[in-house]
Amino acid sequence: MDYEIGTVIKEIRKSKNYSQSKVSKGIMHQTNYSKFELGEIEISYDKFKKLLVNLELDIIEFEYLYALRTHSHRQNIIHYFYKLRFIDEEILNQLIKDSTKYLENNSDRFINDIHNVCKALIEVKGDNFDVAKSYGYKIWERLERSDNWYLSDIKLINSILFLFPVETAEHITEFALKQGLKYDHHPEYENIFLPFKYNLVHLLLRGNRIEEAKSLNEEVLHTFKEKKLYTQVALCKLRKGLIELHLNKTESSKGLLENAYLIAEVLNDKELTMKLKKEEIYVNSILSTNA
Template identity: 45%
Template structure:
C-alpha cells in the first residue's frame, strides 16, 4: 500500500520544493527523506508542521493520497451528510457501501449511518415511521451514554430528531446546541447549528408553539439569505407563510407562493416535491 510519505514527495516535487524547505527546523532532512521513502514514521506534531510547510491540510492530503477521491469511510460519511432529502437511490448506495465496509472494519459511526439509512428507507418506501424509530433508537442508545458529542455525533442525531417523541427531541436539540458552542471558532460553525435550529422550528410546530416557531424561523431566513442558501430559503418561506396564516398575521407577500416560485426558478423538481411534502405535514399539525 502506498504510504503518505510517497504522496508528500509527489506534492513536494510538483511544487518544486526541496526537502530542506519542508523539513525546516521540524525534523532532520535525512529523517524526512526516510519518511518519504516509508522507512520511518513522524509524530503527529511534526506531521502537522510538515503539512503546513507544504501548504495543504490533512483532508486534502487524504484526498490526493486516494487518487483525488475519498477513502471508503469518508465517501460514506460525506454522501450521508450531503443528503438534502430522503433519496431512495442514494440511501441504497449508502447502505450497500456501509455493509461492505463493515464486513472488514467494525466502525460505530458507519454502523450508525447504516441504521439511520435503513430507517429513512423504511419511511420512503413504506411510510413506516414505527420501524424507522426502532432504527433511530439503536443509534440513540449509544449516543445518550456519551458525556460529550462531537461533530459526527451531532450531525447524526440531527438527522433523526423527527423520529423521537416531541419532548425528547426538543431536549436533544437544546443539548446539541449547547454542545456546539464549543465550536464557535470553527469557520463553518453557523452551518453546523442551522440544521438544529431548522429542525427545532418543526418540533415547535408539532408542539403547537406557533409564535416560538415563527420567531426562530425568522432568524433562519435572515441567516439563509446571508448564505444565499436558496433551497433553505424556500423551505423557511413556506413555513413562514403557513405560520402567518395560523397566527392571523397579515403580510403583503404570500410566502407560500414565493417558496414555490423559488423551486420553479431553480427548476428543482426535488425541491418542489419537498415543499409539497412539508406543506402537507405542517397543515396536518396545524389542523
C-alpha cells in the same frame, strides 16, 4: 500513521515543485523526511501538521486528497453520507449496501451508526416510523450516555432529530448547541449547527407549539438570508406563510408561499420545487391535525 500518507505527501510536494529540504525545514532532518515519504518511518502528528503548513494545506484538504488517492471504502461511505441533503432513496440504499459490506470485515462504530441512520431514513420514506425510531434510538442510547459530543456525533443525530418526541429533540438540540461552543471558529460550524434549529421547527409544530415554531423559524430564516442560502430561505418562507395562514388567514401569508415557489422558479430548481410541494403537504397536515 499509515505509510501511504508519505506517498501522498510526496506527490503533493513534487506537484508544487518543492524540495524535501523546503518542506521539512524547521521540522525534521531531511534524511528522516525522505524516510517518511518512502514509508520507512512514522512521524508524530505534531510534525505532520507542520509539514502540511509548509505545503500550504490544511488537514481537511489533505484528508480529501488522501481519500482520492487511496480510494478508501470507509471514506467514501462517510463522504456520500455527508453529501446527503434530502431523503434520497437511491443514495440511501447504496450507503446501506456499502456499509453492510464494509462492516462484514471491520468493526467500526461510526460506519455502523451511518448504517442505522440510513436504515431509519429508508423506513421513514416508507412511512414506517416505528421501525425508523428503533434504528434512531440505537444511536441516541449511545450518545445519551456521553458527556461530550463531536462533529461526527452531531451530524448523525441531527439527521434523525425528527424521529424523537419534541421534549427529547429539544434536549438534544440544546445539548448539541452547547457542545458546539467549542467549534465556534470551525469553518463548518453554521452548516452543522443551523440545521438543528431548522429541524426543530417541525417538531414544535408537531407538538402544537405554533408560536414557538413561528419564532424559531423567523430566527433561522434571518440567518439563512444573511448567508444567501436561497434553498433554505425558500423552505423557511414557505413554513412562515403556512404558519401565518393557519394563525391569521391573511392574504400576505399567501404572498409568502408564492415567494417561496418564485425562488425555485428563478433558480430553475425543479428539485427545490418538489421539496416545497412536499413540505407544504406535510406542514399543512400537521397544522390541520392541530386545528
